Amino acid sequence: MILPLRFLFVLCLIWFCIHSVAAQSIPPSLHARIIQLEDERNLNGDELAKLLKHASPKVRERAALAIGRIGDKRGTAALIELLQSEKDEQVRATTAFALGEMAFMSQIRSI
Numbered sequence: 627m628i629l630p631l632r633f634l635f636v637l638c639l640i641w642f643c644i645h646s647v648a649a650q651s652i653p654p655s656l657h658a659r660i661i662q663l664e665d666e667r668n669l670n671g672d673e674l675a676k677l678l679k680h681a682s683p684k685v686r687e688r689a690a691l692a693i694g695r696i697g698d699k700r701g702t703a704a705l706i707e708l709l710q711s712e713k714d715e716q717v718r719a720t721t722a723f724a725l726g727e728m729a730f731m732s733q734i735r736s737i
Contacts, residue, residue, distance in 0.1 A: 652684050660685075664692040675704040683714040690717065694724025702728060 652660075660677065663670055674696075677689035690708060693701035702725070709721045 652682065652688055656685060657688065660688050660692050664695055667696050667698070669693065669696060669698050669701055672704075675701065678704055678708045683717050686712070686714070687717045687720045690721040690724045694727035697728050699728065 656677075660674070663674055669675070674689050674693050678686050678693075680686050680689070686708065690705055693705055705721055705725050705728075709718060709725070712718045712721065
């Protein structure tokens with residue numbers, strides 16, 4: 627009787643771990659799009675800003691980082707809004723970092 631319960635417990639634990647990791651990942655096509663916009667240094671209107679409202683914290687975090695790396699001041703307001711409203715600590719930390727990247731980028735351009 628104990629062996630089937632242990633087996634069931636292990637299966638549930640494995641399922642939970644796999645499900646948790648999969649739920650936190652960014653869909654590949656969306657991740658590719660964020661990377662493309664970042665590489666092109668292109669906010670593409672408000673495409674990246676809209677991703678700051680995505681249901682997934684990983685997507686919000688990656689979009690915030692992309693906006694910061696792009697360094698376009700037009701993204702500042704969206705990042706500040708995210709920083710003020712975000713509940714996820716990792717997203718908040720990355721958003722603060724992204725804002726710092728934008729400040730650094732403006733200093734580099736002035737040199």
